[in-house]
Amino acid sequence: MVGLPARGKSFISQKIVRYLSWLSIRAKCFNVGNYRRLAGGSKPNAEFFAPDNIEGQRIREKAVQMAVEDMMNWFYEDDGVVAILDATNSTRQRRDWVLKLCRENAIEPMFLESWCDDQDLIFRNISEMKTTSPDYEGCDPDAATQVFYERIEKYVSVYQPLEEVLDKELTFVRLINVAEQVVINRIETYLESRIVFYVMNLHIKPRCIWLSRHGESVYNLEKKIGGDSHLSTRGMEYARKLPELVRESTGDANLTVWTSTLVRTGETAQFLPYKQLQWKALDELDAGVCDGMTYEEIEKEYPEDFKARDEDKYEYRYRGGESYRDVVIRLEPIIMELERQENILIITHQAVLRCIYAYFMNVPQQESPWVSIPLHTLIKLEPRAYGTKVSTVKADIPAVSTYKEKGTSKVGEPAHCTPAPTIC
Amino acid sequence: MVGLPARGKSFISQKIVRYLSWLSIRAKCFNVGNYRRLAGGSKPNAEFFAPDNIEGQRIREKAVQMAVEDMMNWFYEDDGVVAILDATNSTRQRRDWVLKLCRENAIEPMFLESWCDDQDLIFRNISEMKTTSPDYEGCDPDAATQVFYERIEKYVSVYQPLEEVLDKELTFVRLINVAEQVVINRIETYLESRIVFYVMNLHIKPRCIWLSRHGESVYNLEKKIGGDSHLSTRGMEYARKLPELVRESTGDANLTVWTSTLVRTGETAQFLPYKQLQWKALDELDAGVCDGMTYEEIEKEYPEDFKARDEDKYEYRYRGGESYRDVVIRLEPIIMELERQENILIITHQAVLRCIYAYFMNVPQQESPWVSIPLHTLIKLEPRAYGTKVSTVKADIPAVSTYKEKGTSKVGEPAHCTPAPTIC
Numbered sequence: 094m095v096g097l098p099a100r101g102k103s104f105i106s107q108k109i110v111r112y113l114s115w116l117s118i119r120a121k122c123f124n125v126g127n128y129r130r131l132a133g134g135s136k137p138n139a140e141f142f143a144p145d146n147i148e149g150q151r152i153r154e155k156a157v158q159m160a161v162e163d164m165m166n167w168f169y170e171d172d173g174v175v176a177i178l179d180a181t182n183s184t185r186q187r188r189d190w191v192l193k194l195c196r197e198n199a200i201e202p203m204f205l206e207s208w209c210d211d212q213d214l215i216f217r218n219i220s221e222m223k224t225t226s227p228d229y230e231g232c233d234p235d236a237a238t239q240v241f242y243e244r245i246e247k248y249v250s251v252y253q254p255l256e257e258v259l260d261k262e263l264t265f266v267r268l269i270n271v272a273e274q275v276v277i278n279r280i281e282t283y284l285e286s287r288i289v290f291y292v293m294n295l296h297i298k299p300r301c302i303w304l305s306r307h308g309e310s311v312y313n314l315e316k317k318i319g320g321d322s323h324l325s326t327r328g329m330e331y332a333r334k335l336p337e338l339v340r341e342s343t344g345d346a347n348l349t350v351w352t353s354t355l356v357r358t359g360e361t362a363q364f365l366p367y368k369q370l371q372w373k374a375l376d377e378l379d380a381g382v383c384d385g386m387t388y389e390e391i392e393k394e395y396p397e398d399f400k401a402r403d404e405d406k407y408e409y410r411y412r413g414g415e416s417y418r419d420v421v422i423r424l425e426p427i428i429m430e431l432e433r434q435e436n437i438l439i440i441t442h443q444a445v446l447r448c449i450y451a452y453f454m455n456v457p458q459q460e461s462p463w464v465s466i467p468l469h470t471l472i473k474l475e476p477r478a479y480g481t482k483v484s485t486v487k488a489d490i491p492a493v494s495t496y497k498e499k500g501t502s503k504v505g506e507p508a509h510c511t512p513a514p515t516i517c
Numbered sequence: 518m519v520g521l522p523a524r525g526k527s528f529i530s531q532k533i534v535r536y537l538s539w540l541s542i543r544a545k546c547f548n549v550g551n552y553r554r555l556a557g558g559s560k561p562n563a564e565f566f567a568p569d570n571i572e573g574q575r576i577r578e579k580a581v582q583m584a585v586e587d588m589m590n591w592f593y594e595d596d597g598v599v600a601i602l603d604a605t606n607s608t609r610q611r612r613d614w615v616l617k618l619c620r621e622n623a624i625e626p627m628f629l630e631s632w633c634d635d636q637d638l639i640f641r642n643i644s645e646m647k648t649t650s651p652d653y654e655g656c657d658p659d660a661a662t663q664v665f666y667e668r669i670e671k672y673v674s675v676y677q678p679l680e681e682v683l684d685k686e687l688t689f690v691r692l693i694n695v696a697e698q699v700v701i702n703r704i705e706t707y708l709e710s711r712i713v714f715y716v717m718n719l720h721i722k723p724r725c726i727w728l729s730r731h732g733e734s735v736y737n738l739e740k741k742i743g744g745d746s747h748l749s750t751r752g753m754e755y756a757r758k759l760p761e762l763v764r765e766s767t768g769d770a771n772l773t774v775w776t777s778t779l780v781r782t783g784e785t786a787q788f789l790p791y792k793q794l795q796w797k798a799l800d801e802l803d804a805g806v807c808d809g810m811t812y813e814e815i816e817k818e819y820p821e822d823f824k825a826r827d828e829d830k831y832e833y834r835y836r837g838g839e840s841y842r843d844v845v846i847r848l849e850p851i852i853m854e855l856e857r858q859e860n861i862l863i864i865t866h867q868a869v870l871r872c873i874y875a876y877f878m879n880v881p882q883q884e885s886p887w888v889s890i891p892l893h894t895l896i897k898l899e900p901r902a903y904g905t906k907v908s909t910v911k912a913d914i915p916a917v918s919t920y921k922e923k924g925t926s927k928v929g930e931p932a933h934c935t936p937a938p939t940i941c
Contacts, residue, residue: 257700273702274703277717278698280696290717319837320837422798
């Protein structure tokens with residue numbers, strides 16, 4: 094990363110790590126500020142960051158060394174794929190040092206600069222920072238803001254942005270005021286291009302995402318998986334109740350409804366007075382030869398498959414069907430479009446919602462297929478600068494539970510499920 | 518489009534139109550050069566393009582007017598979605614005029630500049646131009662080159678590139694030396710972001726793409742569709758022969774092999790001495806409830822579906838399965854990655870190959886599901902500046918035909934198939 098303090102570097106780093114991890118690409122962020130606090134530079138005053146402060150410089154230098162050392166260990170010992178060195182890297186001299194280090198270790202370097210002259214944006218970042226950064230824990234907020242502005246000034250005097258001509262041999266991306274303008278230079282590999290496309294699509298306008306499963310279906314009642322059945326009587330009741338639930342959660346805000354192409358999500362959305370869009374990519378995980386069967390039937394007819402799925406539910410691919418991993422891959426364009434959009438309500442299926450939820454809530458891959466997402470419940474996600482806030486509203490309409498615990502073919506109220514995390 | 522002559526504007530325009538059309542987005546290119554020739558400016562000398570040539574300017578002005586008029590008619594009468602005005606649009610004054618026109622007609626304008634100072638690249642474009650442009654038909658090639666350089670000079674004197682500060686209110690993309698550096702400004706809509714990502718991934722290095730179906734499978738012999746069967750004896754023979762066929766076509770060039778996740782493509786690729794990659798997105802069109810059936814069984818069991826599929830094969834979605842349209846959508850990331858890569862050999866399935874072939878060869882949607890792609894045949898695609906060259910090599914190993922003609926459930930040598938176009 095390259096950029097002055099309060100330019101959203103850590104926000105962008107964390108988003109990238111979350112996105113790549115979700116796609117099963119090992120990614121990790123090394124935040125030099127955290128190492129600086131470890132190295133003895135906690136709760137520093139602004140002077141600490143002055144270019145001529147010898148003690149400050151020594152500690153900051155040590156912090157970078159520690160971060161880089163951990164990063165290298167991670168690459169070699171933990172098979173790391175994408176590491177993010179989250180620091181200001183504000184001078185060409187420092188970047189040359191990073192570059193040399195990468196080249197010596199056969200690491201492909203890409204510089205990602207967040208450049209910002211929108212004062213409102215900077216002010217918002219600082220406000221966020223003073224309440225979340227350990228550097229200002231327990232400080233008076235106004236004093237913290239003042240110290241932070243002074244700290245930024247120390248960097249401004251030496252800061253050298255990436256330049257289209259001077260740095261033309263580097264692989265780099267410059268994000269100007271989030272993604273109002275983007276400059277991309279010498280992007281060469283697949284991963285680089287994925288990351289660039291992802292950051293290009295980020296925005297920081299406040300908005301919410303709502304998630305809901307379809308109402309209870311006839312197949313749910315019959316304990317069958319897959320299929321394309323209609324809603325049950327109680328499922329229809331949920332569909333009729335949904336507009337009210339949504340309105341209570343949104344106020345008067347406008348939104349767009351996304352459904353799958355299956356009958357039960359369309360029926361669930363039918364009374365909502367918003368623009369609607371169908372996505373094939375939101376269809377339920379394809380159970381292949383097991384489509385339309387109950388778990389008991391699957392256990393009897395395909396006992397080995399039944400066991401294999403319990404053992405590694407994320408990787409298990411139904412014969413002629415899909416695994417959770419397959420679903421994540423086909424959901425990638427949905428996630429990309431979700432990042433671009435504002436208010437969206439997604440009405441889809443259990444496995445698909447688990448994958449979408451895992452992206453926003455950073456649920457580890459092995460746990461995501463076991464997260465409990467009950468029927469007749471509206472989930473609200475509020476993306477914030479450093480995570481996502483979750484709240485849920487249960488419609489007061491009974492429904493069966495479709496949760497299947499590990500090691501049994503019974504479905505029912507989960508006793509040992511992975512509870513959906515509500516903060517990340 | 519914005520750019521001096523010989524900067525690849527028409528190449529980029531045509532690629533975008535082909536890509537969007539393949540994704541079912543109505544797109545069309547309006548090439549002002551073609552209108553200029555109609556308006557009386559055919560076979561012009563360099564002087565014709567001088568900023569102070571009154572007659573030249575009158576004709577060029579008329580050409581733009583004609584192009585824009587046709588473009589507007591196309592938007593309104595043919596439900597056009599993305600029009601490309603392929604012209605130099607070299608001054609800010611001209612671009613302001615286009616901008617005003619768009620705004621008055623509720624059209625979202627995006628400027629795409631191809632800027633190039635790589636003299637080799639320009640020279641290659643000019644060489645291509647003098648052999649393909651109607652302006653130089655029948656001219657001595659050296660003289661044509663000379664005239665073309667002079668013509669470019671006339672534009673250089675007045676050319677105003679897009680600028681990051683001056684034009685910061687516009688939605689624009691600047692491609693610098695193809696996509697070595699890319700500047701993106703105020704990209705706001707989904708379609709804009711798709712187009713930007715697409716052009717970012719284009720390259721013009723010479724390379725080839727080879728396509729092959731898997732060898733004949735056991736299901737092919739049994740006339741069954743779908744499934745995940747092994748190769749037949751003859752199919753295995755094709756797999757053993759494939760390395761030789763490929764080597765004869767590639768010479769010593771290196772390549773990467775892409776297969777689907779199904780057994781028959783892996784078996785076909787097993788003797789190839791190249792790096793291999795499996796893509797779930799390359800799996801055969803999912804026939805849903807009809808998977809594993811013969812066409813005769815489908816006709817008997819699902820007569821209405823059988824008829825509906827024949828009537829609109831592109832749109833027909835198998836119950837619980839996919840349509841050709843669905844396959845195109847899941848192939849989009851494959852096409853994007855193909856554009857980025859160099860030599861690739863794809864071993865996959867009939868329907869999937871029809872879709873990939875349709876992209877490269879600009880086959881209209883309604884025809885693509887009927888294109889004949891026989892077994893045991895290696896297809897070579899060579900992308901050129903203005904189209905794709907195709908050649909095929911048949912392995913001398915017999916195989917059944919899996920081609921099903923319209924209106925029958927019989928498979929066999931096609932009598933009335935859509936022949937695969939071999940030039941586009």
